[in-house]
Structure formats: C-alpha cells, structure tokens
Amino acid sequence: MIPRGDAASDDSRLTPSDRRKVGLAMLVLPWLIRLLKSTYRIQLVEGDVEKLLAEKPTVVLAGWHEGLLLSGSFLLERLVARGFPLAMLVSLSRDGEILARVVERLGIATVRGSTSRGGLSSLRRLYRILSKSGRSVGLAPDGPRGPAKRCQPGALLLAQLAGVPLLPIAGAADRAWRLGSWDRMFVPKPFARIAICIGEPLRVAPDLGSPELAVEAEKLARLLDELTARAAGALQSPAC
Numbered sequence: 001m002i003p004r005g006d007a008a009s010d011d012s013r014l015t016p017s018d019r020r021k022v023g024l025a026m027l028v029l030p031w032l033i034r035l036l037k038s039t040y041r042i043q044l045v046e047g048d049v050e051k052l053l054a055e056k057p058t059v060v061l062a063g064w065h066e067g068l069l070l071s072g073s074f075l076l077e078r079l080v081a082r083g084f085p086l087a088m089l090v091s092l093s094r095d096g097e098i099l100a101r102v103v104e105r106l107g108i109a110t111v112r113g114s115t116s117r118g119g120l121s122s123l124r125r126l127y128r129i130l131s132k133s134g135r136s137v138g139l140a141p142d143g144p145r146g147p148a149k150r151c152q153p154g155a156l157l158l159a160q161l162a163g164v165p166l167l168p169i170a171g172a173a174d175r176a177w178r179l180g181s182w183d184r185m186f187v188p189k190p191f192a193r194i195a196i197c198i199g200e201p202l203r204v205a206p207d208l209g210s211p212e213l214a215v216e217a218e219k220l221a222r223l224l225d226e227l228t229a230r231a232a233g234a235l236q237s238p239a240c
C-alpha cells in the first residue's frame with residue numbers, strides 16, 4: 001500500500017472554478033486516453049518486459065518529460081495492466097491535480113509533490129514507496145518545470161538512497177502533436193506508431209556525493225537521448 005497521505009487528491013489549494021475544471025476533466029480525459037491508446041501500435045524495441053513482469057523488481061523508471069505520454073501508454077498497456085505495481089510523482093498544481101486523478105483512474109498510484117520545490121520531502125515520500133510498498137516509481141529527471149532534457153540528480157539520488165536500480169526509458173512516435181509547454185510534450189496522434197526503448201538497469205553507488213551524482217546525471221541525460229534516437233530510428237523500419 002501507498003503510505004497514508006502520499007496518494008493523490010489533495011485539492012485544498014483549488015478554487016471552486018478549479019474544482020469544476022478538474023471534475024470536467026475527469027469525465028472526459030480517462031475516456032479519451034483509453035480511446036486514443038486503443039488506436040496506437042506500440043513496439044518495444046529494447047528491454048525485457050516479461051522479465052519485469054515475472055520478477056516485479058522495485059526500480060526507479062526515468063524518462064524525459066516530453067515523452068511521458070509515449071512511455072505512459074506503453075507502461076499502462078504492457079506493465080500496469082498486467083499487474084506491475086507503479087507510482088509516479090505529480091506536482092501540486094491544478095494541472096497536477098487533474099493528472100493525478102486521471103492516472104489513478106488508469107491504475108497508477110500517485111505521490112503529490114515536486115523534486116524542486118520541497119524536494120527533500122517528496123524524495124522521502126518516494127523513498128517510503130520504494131522501500132515499504134514494493135511499488136516502482138516513475139520520474140522525469142528534467143521535471144517538473146525544466147529546463148527540458150537537462151537531467152537533475154533527483155532520480156539518481158532516490159535510486160541511491162533506496163538501493164534500487166534506475167531503469168531508463170524513452171520513446172518516439174511517427175506522428176504526434178507538440179504542446180506549447182516548457183517540455184514541448186509529445187501527444188501521439190490517433191493510429192500513431194510508438195517505439196519504446198528500455199535501457200539496462202543502472203546501479204548508483206552508495207558512496208557517491210553531489211559532484212559525482214552531477215556527473216552521473218549528465219551520463220543519464222546522454223543515455224536518454226541515445227535511447228530516444230534509437231526509438232525514433234526503429235520507426236523508420238517498415239517492420240515496426
């Protein structure tokens with residue numbers, strides 16, 4: 001179970017207007033996401049899903065914020081729907097409240113907070129998830145406000161403290177809209193082909209300090225860019 005107080009839906013900061021918008025979004029978005037997802041053709045280019053399902057290891061899944069809907073579609077279809085326990089960090093904003101309620105409805109537990117504002121508190125809650133609930137945690141190392149594709153050390157620090165592997169994940173789509181947000185998030189269009197790459201598990205040595213973690217963050221950023229490029233390359237093949 002998720003520790004009490006860590007799950008989604010703290011709407012105390014929302015105005016009445018915000019609550020109406022959240023309510024409307026809850027009526028529409030889960031249905032729309034399921035409809036769109038049913039049209040996607042998703043291919044795993046790299047990674048071993050069957051091993052993840054068989055062993056259900058506790059890991060930190062890390063991918064760029066721009067690809068959350070790409071990797072999220074894959075995780076929902078190939079892992080969460082088949083019993084892989086997953087939680088994700090969602091911001092305390094109004095948009096975060098909408099996202100939290102939607103992903104809870106789709107089967108992913110949520111933790112409210114930020115790795116930048118009140119970051120230590122959020123990391124403690126995520127640590128409890130990893131160490132006590134048996135759930136894996138999904139994080140965008142460049143979130144929640146960017147800069148885009150600049151890896152912050154939070155995901156690496158969490159994996160280090162919890163003593164669990166970090167699993168990098170990246171994706172690409174052959175047709176997608178790009179939002180006007182800071183991350184320029186991809187929204188796959190109907191009937192899009194999506195390719196996903198899951199890298200090898202990374203272990204973060206327990207004796208690394210802040211300077212070493214900053215170096216590892218740069219390596220993780222390069223790795224995520226490489227996985228994204230390989231996913232995009234796979235879409236050029238007619239077999240995808």
